[in-house]
Amino acid sequence: MQGDWTPFEDEVQFKVADMLYRRARLSASNIDAILEHWAESVTKLDPLAVPPFKSHDHLYNTIDSSMLGNVPWDCLVTSFPQVNSDNPPAARVGWMKTTYEVWYRDPDAVVSMILDNADFDGQFDLRPYVELDPRGKRRWSNAMSGNIAWRRCVRISAILKYNLTDGPLHRTISSRGTRA
Secondary structure, three states, X not given: OOOOOOOOOOHHHHHHHHHHHHHOOOOHHXXXXXXXXXXXXXXXXXXXXXXXXXXXXXXXXXXXXXXXOOOOEEEEEEEOOOOEOOEOHHHOOHHHHOEXXXXXXXXXXXXXXXXXXXXHOOOOOOOOOOEEOOOOOEEOOOHXXXXXXXXXHHHHHHHHHHOOOOOHHHHHHHHOOXXX
């Protein structure tokens, strides 16, 4: 197995992390159970063998140590709104009383880094489009197939084609602060 799989030890460890965390979306306790069974089975064949990860913490820490340029993690702390007449204290269940942390990286910064990465040059088609299924019905598949992208493109195209520097189309675009 060749290539740089940093921070993973190798391709197998990367694939296992991808399967357990992203594709199967297993809970921490289920990840630990699978890794325990894995350890039991491989040590029967080779007493020195180990599974790709020791625990869910090891897997999470490895994923979190992945460098994504210099985009830092941010934390949003949120909870259910406080008590009001529609939500008396007695009616609140456990999840309503809990504070939750949502960890994320700034999506604008992440997308900017992806688009700035030379490895992705020519890999994205940024043109808005309308996709139709065989029956002629509109198929919505991603942001570029959405109405917002299509409408913005049509407005910008009209401005460029007809040199519109004033009027409703120009004001609509400039008042919304679209970015180049």
